[in-house]
Amino acid sequence: MDTKVRIFELTMWPHMRAAYNLARWLVRNDHDAEDIVQESFLKAYKAQESFRGSEAKTWMLSIVRNTAMDFLRRYKSPITMTLDEPGYEPQDDSPDPERVLLEQSRRDRVRQAISHLEPEFREAIVLREIEGLSYKEIAAVLNIPMGTVMSRLSRARNLLLVELGGTKEVQHDLR
């Protein structure tokens, strides 16, 4: 095997999990996410000019993100928007005696709420809350200014708070 191939692997292989996670959240099904990751890794492999020793992870994730967004633009349809994750029935109103089930359903609700965000908000939440990236890293992945990262996160989280109930949009005192 080519040394260069090995070095590519050493540099990029460790980011496959993060790449898959982002792709999976953006396209919202396993099969397409795998295709996105494969396409992204091959693109990364060939796109030598655009990688200039910056963070390998953010570089890889930006390729995944752009590939996934292209995919969504091409194939986005009302059907794929609603036929998302199976098993999300409306919640039963009666209290569930099993605490585990309650926690499970709450977890599913969080997952569902994020999944229903528009892609530009979803990707910000996934990169920050699930991947734990800094604003600087998110800015690099999404190719937007850090201030925009902050405002997207702000909007995304407020939408999540409303979606998950419990909290309404807060009324602020006017000063």
Next chain:
Amino acid sequence: MTCAEAGPLLHARLDNELDMAGAASIDLHLSDCRACAAQYTALENLHQEITEADLAYTPGIALERKLAARFLEEEKSPTRFWRWNWLNASVMAAAAVAVVAAIVSIPMLRTGRETETVAAEILDNHLRALQAVHQVDVPSSDQHTVKPWFQGKTAFSPPVPDLTKDDFILIGGRLEVIHQQPAAAIVYRRRQHVIDLYVSPSAGSDSKTQLRDLGGYHLLRWTQNNLNYWAVSDVDPSDLRTFADLIRVTR
């Protein structure tokens, strides 16, 4: 600071993205404004809830396997054109140091018993294969392609188990000559580490596994059913033992 100004900055505060002065001014506002304080608590709870929900998706082993296969195809493609000037210099340097260290240590092994000579030969071979474009003669992650390929090329049939579920991914096989004997090299991958398994005929009796460390690489050898086995890699020795154990039970 007004609430409108504080709004987005609450997120920067939550995400530890503010400097000390910025954080202090937000904290001052929070101590002063119940609405923003309530909002901040809600955001903290949301953050905690998402974290605890552990929402990351994990790729299946099949993805890595498919990707490895795609890269092998790329490698075989005659139109490929490498330009790797973009590579992270530190990774390159680290790899170079590892290889040099391994090579420097090899001459010291060329004395003494025959097994030591063979060990050095095996490691030479492994290192050469790592550097070469020609890593495998039969690139396939399918054991039913790799195993029959050796028929007629070697007088024995090497084991080629499918160890995907144990996270050892078959890359392929190639023919080698080790100590003037034809040998089968079966190539697996463990994450980013390549493991070569060399199999050649032996007149000796069965033996247990013996581990050797040479210049950052590990070699595990044993004899079983009139075949000598050498597993060599820079993978963690415990992973190499697991690998050897899996091969041993295949026979």
